Amino acid sequence: MALIVQKFGGSSVANADKVRNVARIVGDTYKAGNDVVVVVSAQGDTTDDLIAKAGEISAKPSKREMDMLLTSGEQISVALLAMALGELGYPAVSLLGWQAGFQTDSKYGAARIKSVETARLQMEVARRNIVVVAGFQGICKYDDMTTLGRGGSDTSAVAIAAALRADRCQIFTDVEGVFTADPRKVKSAYKLDEISYDEMLELATLGAQVLNNRSVEMAKKYNVELEVLSSYTNKPGTIVKEDTALEKMLVRGVTKDSDCARISVTEVPDVPGEAFKIFSKLASKRINVDIILQSVGRAGTKDISFTVSRANAAEAAQLLVGVDGIKPENIVIDTTVAKVSVVGAGMETHPGTASKMFEALYNQGINIQMIATSEIKISVLINESEADRAVQAVHSAFFAE
Numbered sequence: 001m002a003l004i005v006q007k008f009g010g011s012s013v014a015n016a017d018k019v020r021n022v023a024r025i026v027g028d029t030y031k032a033g034n035d036v037v038v039v040v041s042a043q044g045d046t047t048d049d050l051i052a053k054a055g056e057i058s059a060k061p062s063k064r065e066m067d068m069l070l071t072s073g074e075q076i077s078v079a080l081l082a083m084a085l086g087e088l089g090y091p092a093v094s095l096l097g098w099q100a101g102f103q104t105d106s107k108y109g110a111a112r113i114k115s116v117e118t119a120r121l122q123m124e125v126a127r128r129n130i131v132v133v134a135g136f137q138g139i140c141k142y143d144d145m146t147t148l149g150r151g152g153s154d155t156s157a158v159a160i161a162a163a164l165r166a167d168r169c170q171i172f173t174d175v176e177g178v179f180t181a182d183p184r185k186v187k188s189a190y191k192l193d194e195i196s197y198d199e200m201l202e203l204a205t206l207g208a209q210v211l212n213n214r215s216v217e218m219a220k221k222y223n224v225e226l227e228v229l230s231s232y233t234n235k236p237g238t239i240v241k242e243d244t245a246l247e248k249m250l251v252r253g254v255t256k257d258s259d260c261a262r263i264s265v266t267e268v269p270d271v272p273g274e275a276f277k278i279f280s281k282l283a284s285k286r287i288n289v290d291i292i293l294q295s296v297g298r299a300g301t302k303d304i305s306f307t308v309s310r311a312n313a314a315e316a317a318q319l320l321v322g323v324d325g326i327k328p329e330n331i332v333i334d335t336t337v338a339k340v341s342v343v344g345a346g347m348e349t350h351p352g353t354a355s356k357m358f359e360a361l362y363n364q365g366i367n368i369q370m371i372a373t374s375e376i377k378i379s380v381l382i383n384e385s386e387a388d389r390a391v392q393a394v395h396s397a398f399f400a401e
């Protein structure tokens with residue numbers, strides 16, 4: 001007998017039939033003699049709908065009240081799934097994040113899990129209950145409900161698996177696993193049998209929403225092996241694990257992130273300390289900067305460009321006005337950009353990956369605005385309108401059709 005954590009995303013529980021389908025999968029796992037803890041997300045587009053509802057009331061709602069609102073989505077799912085399990089004759093109990101012991105910090109909307117107090121979970125499991133836990137939420141020191149950031153149910157599942165030392169952690173979703181590119185966009189993408197934590201972390205951070213990046217970070221930290229698989233086809237999925245036993249692939253995946261804006265600052269004095277002044281200003285407001293490009297100084301000035309998430313673009317630009325005489329007309333925000341990346345542990349030891357990627361883009365006539373690399377990834381910033389074509393072309397360059 002094993003202890004198995006199973007997580008089902010929003011599309012997997014979108015309506016009554018889908019909830020019943022999930023109940024069957026969970027029930028079969030339980031019937032085989034396993035203890036099961038299930039984590040679910042809000043049904044379908046519920047979270048987006050709730051955000052829209054808040055928008056009808058307030059342009060800038062309180063973050064605390066947003067969390068109060070958004071946690072309700074998962075509350076619906078856990079109750080319905082526990083009922084569906086009951087209908088099939090299984091003993092099941094639903095728990096909200098706080099009941100399941102999720103203690104978080106008090107950063108509403110993007111809270112971090114501090115601990116999972118497992119007493120209640122363990123008691124319910126010991127009673128042979130199937131425990132259905134609301135993902136994406138916890139409680140902070142002020143006894144307020146918090147949410148973990150979009151896609152956070154994946155992290156809830158990994159946190160439970162780590163805290164209970166579960167034998168398996170399965171992430172069920174609407175595709176058959178982790179693919180070499182988003183299978184909805186690239187028809188020739190294929191499912192990977194395995195991927196390392198580091199590669200998955202890069203892919204998730206660079207736009208592959210199939211797993212939330214913090215869930216991968218946590219899985220690596222606590223050595224929780226993940227399986228990503230489909231709620232609809234009974235097939236083996238993708239195993240996410242430590243890379244020691246993995247065959248290194250030059251490129252494991254291609255991904256796109258449209259949530260970026262480029263900010264260019266021109267006529268910055270070409271003297272020491274300018275980059276420090278600009279980026280410490282942004283850091284003081286906890287604005288995360290991604291790719292940075294600085295031009296060679298000419299006639300005593302230089303240009304500095306960088307990318308931030310779109311939500312932070314206006315604030316970032318505003319913050320820079322006045323820094324060492326930077327004028328509003330020297331700052332340009334471009335929100336029509338996207339980042340396309342290739343990820344693979346093999347590129348560390350194989351030269352030529354970048355040139356192959358750039359050739360694919362050149363053949364499509366796509367202009368590269370910025371480039372960033374690490375040992376296992378190469379990212380380019382391009383025009384958003386060309387991003388899907390770029391992903392397709394780069395994918396074809398690295399993977400046989």
Ligand code: ADP
Binds near residue numbers: 008151172173178184
């Ligand atoms: P869930 O609701 O189950 O959490 P998500 O919508 O968050 O599901 O994530 C699944 C989606 O991620 C898929 O439908 C797919 O379109 C998208 N996706 C993006 N990149 C990839 C990739 N490399 N492999 C698999 N799916 C991907």
Ligand code: ASP
Binds near residue numbers: 009135153
């Ligand atoms: N329901 C939340 C969201 O839409 C959490 C999740 O799906 O993981 O972001």
Ligand code: MG
Binds near residue numbers: 154210
């Ligand atoms: Mg998700």
